[in-house]
Amino acid sequence: MRVRTAIGMGSLLVVLAGCQSVNTAPANSGSASRGNTPDAFAGTNVATSPAAPSEEKKPTLSQALAEAPMDDPSLKPLVQKYAQAEAALKAHPNDANAKKAYVNAAYNYAHTIEYVSDKLEPVIKYRAALLLYRKALAVDPNNAPCEREKDQIEAIYRTMPGGVPQE
Structure with a gap:
C-alpha cells in the first residue's frame, strides 16, 4: 500500500489516494513484464487479471x-x-x-x-x-x-x- 500526502491538502490526498498495488518483484526478476505479482498467501507469483482491484473501472x-x-x-x-x-x-x-x-x-x-x-x-x-x-x-x-x-x-x-x- 502506498499513501501520498501533500502539504495543506494531506488528509484529503490520503483519502483520495487509497490503496494502490505495488509490484514488489526485484527489478531483474522480469516478473513485472509478465504481469505477475507476488501472492502473499501462497508464497508464489500468480498472474493477475488485466484489471487489478486498484485499477478497477472507476464510476463516472x-x-x-x-x-x-x-x-x-x-x-x-x-x-x-x-x-x-x-x-x-x-x-x-x-x-x-x-x-x-x-x-x-x-x-x-x-x-x-x-x-x-x-x-x-x-x-x-x-x-x-x-x-x-x-x-x-x-x-x-x-x-x-x-x-x-x-x-x-x-x-x-x-x-x-x-x-x-x-x-
Missing part, C-alpha cells in the same frame, strides 16, 4: 453523484433541494434568482458530500462533489467557493494515476 462523475444518496440517506434533503433548484433553473434559465438558488444548492450539496458525509467511499465522495462544483461554475463561473473546492480536488487528482476525471 455522474454515476458517483447518483450513488451518493443511496450510500448516505442523510443526503436526501439536499438532493431534493438541488433537484428543485435545477428544475427552476431549467424553467427560467435567465432568472438571476434561479441561478443563485441553483449555485447555492449545488455548493451546499457538494460541500456536504465532501466534508460532512462519513458514509461515502472516497471514490464516490470526491467525484460527486467535483461534478457538483463544476455544474455550479457552469452557471456562475465567478463563484469563488466552488472554484476553490474544484481546484483543490483537481490538484489532488493530478498527483494520482489516471489524472483528473472528466466524466
